Amino acid sequence: MSYRLYVRPLPPFADPEQNPEAQLYCWVLLDAGGDAQAHGSADPRETIEQTLAQNALDKVLLTGLVPGDEATFCVADIPAKQSRFIQQALPYAVEEQIAQDIETVHLALGPHTSEGYLVAAIDNAVMQKWHSLFSGWNQVRLEAIYPDASLLPAPESGWMMCLDGDFVMMQSQRGEWLRMQVDNLPLFVMTMATPSSEEVVAEVPIQLYGLKAELDHQQTLIDQLSAASGRMSVHQKPLEFSVLEFLAWAHHQHLCQPVNLCQGQFSVKISGSNPFKPWKPLIAVASLWFVIQLGLDIGMGMYHKQQAEDLRAEAMAIYRQAFPSDRRTHAGNVRRVIEGQLRVAGSQGLDADFITLMKFTGDQYSRLPGSGAVTFNSINYSRNRGELVVDIRADSYDRLSRLRNGLANEGLQAQIGSVVNESNGARGRLTVSGG
Template identity: 25%
Template structure:
């Protein structure tokens, strides 16, 4: 089965310490780098001691570094920018470079280089599954899985970092490979004169390569040497900058745990969302209720009008007809019959008066009540 991975967006990693670790035989080699890139601690231990030091609640950023010999770093020229088309084309573009069948390989697609080519990291599917099985024995889970080779950075010329009995080669275009030291001489000899090569390593490691270096220079290959006091896992991890292709993509992607403050804000957002939903639901229910009452009142007004004025037909505007019948022609409803009657009739009940007759003159706006008081 072919697995296609897509490049993840640039990760927003909180400023915190970073734990790098890799398998070294049956041991685990690890190093912790601080926010400024300085080495805080390092060690080589078994899984039990590693778990006791780094539990599942470890809050640093965790990077697992897989052996560079197991990963081929190459490029694929795919003009399309659509992820689906890139995923379909990449295996066939790099097929000739693979020792295994493409159906048995996992392709991790990274960013593009300056030429527009897509970075591709290829690993055998069984190898990756085997690594993941070993990682299951640990309490923590890595946020990112990268190749040792990807830690080497190259700009204008190829770079080879000599680490113990191995060498990590990286070309400016992003192609890289890790070789055993016995094969370094052959790798140096194939460099074209136009390509420069920078070798980084300890004095003893560079001295052991003196003969192939001299042969490359004799072939006009620009070979430069940069001596460091010691080149080990911690020094290699110091080159980490976050641009390395992450192998944990697709179904292997590890979800970042939500920090406590994030959980609190999420709860606040949930409460706000529920409140907004309930408010909208209440407004909807109120609107539906008012619309229903308006329909009921409209039917009652029509029935009352038909009862009082049974002879009239084709009555469309009940309000206008009522106003016309009640003499409400002015803009001020307080001067019509209903307005005057409402104002004058307020005191009849409390005064225990009996309304006997009402006389209303529309032209003058006069309203006369004829009342009498009951005898005590």
């Protein structure tokens, strides 16, 4: 579950470098649903950190609130849309709205409205002090720093005000925030009650929030506001919880458009929020396994490559023994050459000359059982046809068939024709040619 911690330093403000432990804070811890889980009204930083640690909360998002009068509200009318050009033009767009040297001011860019970009301007040294005050906390990660008045709910018209002790926070319908002494509020209201020459006189609604005790305490002032002019319409709304909880609730409900001061040189560097950090040990083991596996694959590849080269060398040695005069064949094409030679040899068959045919015929004749029962009456050879014709006689046709089959098994073509069966055997004509 995601938790968000809203912290607001209380006056007097301590020096964050010299005496940070003396600073007291008002704080509230919200869960993901926006419900307050813990809070404090005047606690040191150590107490807040211990509360988070006791509840086993880690990496809680920290939102720091600074006095609204520390940052000046500005509007920048910049036609550019690209972020780089907007940042370049920002100082020139708000320079006339700031009463100090623009180079000593930290500018934070906010959301874009119909009037232009909302901008918060704060002195560089002051911003450095606040940034140091909220940095380096245990159990939390700084996410944003806002002017407190900018977290008030934005009204649809008129002004939103909230009593805060001796001060009053205000926000207008265009997003402008202010923070001033309560005693100066009647004068400010008188200024709002005076319409310009071009303005149509209309009622200005004011929603005034505050704890019931503060509203009762400031009732005389409130009555003065209502009677100051017929244009002011003040509606009192008591708070059932602290001012800080009211601001945190408005921010969680997205009822405001505050400007985060943590930009530029004060931007939050999320060094420990890498989502892969919990997986680093597993990633390291997987990387080591990958390196080892890659090494094994490379080693086996080199081994098999060497084996293949040895086999190719052995095959070429055998080929050279059979074909010593062939110098064009190499390991890359020896298989193709041999397959071609076998195809040629298969298509040509045996060399069908007279000596070869006689050699095979005589060999098969000698292998016949009882070869004396087979006699050759005449032998004829035709060179044109490549055929050997033998007029043969045997005591049975079976011997003639065995002789023919033996020649066929040697790859020759052998046929027996003109067979005549007689009382003492069979005779026929054996024709033998190349396969």
